[in-house]
Amino acid sequence: MERATSATRRGPFRLAGEAFSLPLQGAAxxxxxxxxxxxxxxxxxxxAWQRWGTxxxxxxxxxxxxxxxxxxxxxxxxxxxxxxxxxxxxxxxxLSLLDxxxxxxxxxxxxxxxxxxxxxxxxxxxxxRVIVELDxxxxxxxxxxxxxxxxxxxxxxxxxxxxPPQDFTPEQTRDFLRIAVGDTLPVGSxxxxxxxxxxAEAAVIAETLRDxxxxxxxxxxxxxxxxxxxxxxxPDRQYRLLTRDGAELIWGHAVGAESGTEAKAADKVFRLxxxxxxxxxxxxxxxxxxxxxxxxLPASPVKKPPPSDGLPTGYGTGAPxxxxxx
Numbered sequence: 001m002e003r004a005t006s007a008t009r010r011g012p013f014r015l016a017g018e019a020f021s022l023p024l025q026g027a028a029x030x031x032x033x034x035x036x037x038x039x040x041x042x043x044x045x046x047x048a049w050q051r052w053g054t055x056x057x058x059x060x061x062x063x064x065x066x067x068x069x070x071x072x073x074x075x076x077x078x079x080x081x082x083x084x085x086x087x088x089x090x091x092x093x094x095l096s097l098l099d100x101x102x103x104x105x106x107x108x109x110x111x112x113x114x115x116x117x118x119x120x121x122x123x124x125x126x127x128x129r130v131i132v133e134l135d136x137x138x139x140x141x142x143x144x145x146x147x148x149x150x151x152x153x154x155x156x157x158x159x160x161x162x163x164p165p166q167d168f169t170p171e172q173t174r175d176f177l178r179i180a181v182g183d184t185l186p187v188g189s190x191x192x193x194x195x196x197x198x199x200a201e202a203a204v205i206a207e208t209l210r211d212x213x214x215x216x217x218x219x220x221x222x223x224x225x226x227x228x229x230x231x232x233x234x235p236d237r238q239y240r241l242l243t244r245d246g247a248e249l250i251w252g253h254a255v256g257a258e259s260g261t262e263a264k265a266a267d268k269v270f271r272l273x274x275x276x277x278x279x280x281x282x283x284x285x286x287x288x289x290x291x292x293x294x295x296x297l298p299a300s301p302v303k304k305p306p307p308s309d310g311l312p313t314g315y316g317t318g319a320p321x322x323x324x325x326x
Contacts, residue, residue: 064095064102070131077139078115079167086110097128106130114164114191117157139163141206141221142173143199144180153178154186158207160200164190177206177213180222198223198237201254205239208255208265209272216276219244221251240290241272247282248290249275258294268293 066087074082086092090109095102103122110132111119121133142153153173155163179202187195194200202221209218220242241249249272252258255265263271271293275281282291 064092064097064106064130068097068129069106070129072134072136075136075138078136082110082113082115082136086113097124097130103130106132110134112191114189116191117159117161137161137163139168139176140210141177141179141203143184143194144178144220145185146183147185156194156199156203158203160194160196160203162186162188162190162192162194177209177218178220178222179203179206180220182223182225201237201257202239204255205251205265208269209241212269212273212276216272216282217244218242241293243282245282246284249282250290250292250294252294262294 066083069083069087069092071083086109090106090112092106092109095105099105103124107119107122110116110122115137116134117137118135119132120135123131125131137157139155140158142155145152145154152165154165155168155173155176156179157163179199181196181198181202184194184196184199186192202223205221206213209221212218218241222240222242223237224240236253238253239251241251243249251268252262258264275291
């Protein structure tokens, strides 16, 4: 009993010294001493961090500022600074580099921005920078809409996600293909999907035509109106293209949803490019029927259906008329 009490009074440092002095203990004594010191100093650090860690973590030296954030170069079609908007709206100035969750918090805030499609990775480096690897959204088309009797245009990206309309001037809207699928409006705010499968499909078609639509003088991707007496859209959606001169081309089903005998999207784009190279081939007077891009080369005109009365505005029949964004 007296021996145990004496050992207790000696404390960890004296016990460690005595452990090293015992020749018969060998490696066991060294390991025991190491464990004692580790527990001693580890416990002391834990106590100190529990008491003063918050003060250290919130010190201005470890606060995130906009200069510490590093993003990929911002494309020219985004007018405002994504970094500055996320830093302000996400209140990133309150975050600390010492916070173990700081990269997750930064990633979450950037993922909420309407111009960010995907945050791939966020990491800290030795110099205190926070490096954000992300992908920006790119506009591919303007959707023709009507609200309160007023016609307007709303931008979307290749996934059919609504983009902020206020970031586009009326002049800039003319640099994009139009999409017309009938009565449709977005269900959410910018940065969220439009909510209409026809918009998502037409946006993919517009993205597929990204390198070809200007050469072919395309103006609109549209769905023909349903037959008279039919409510809503037909389940078998087949899209058409309209040139600025008023000529029509049959695109067919959505990209990736082609029928068994239908040409794939890449073949349709190739055929469209070949037609555009032929002088006058895509003029309205070149053929009484629209060119069918679904068939094998060469593209062939098909029998044009008789015109019907009362077609909804903006479906692409006849020569296009410009609209302005509201």
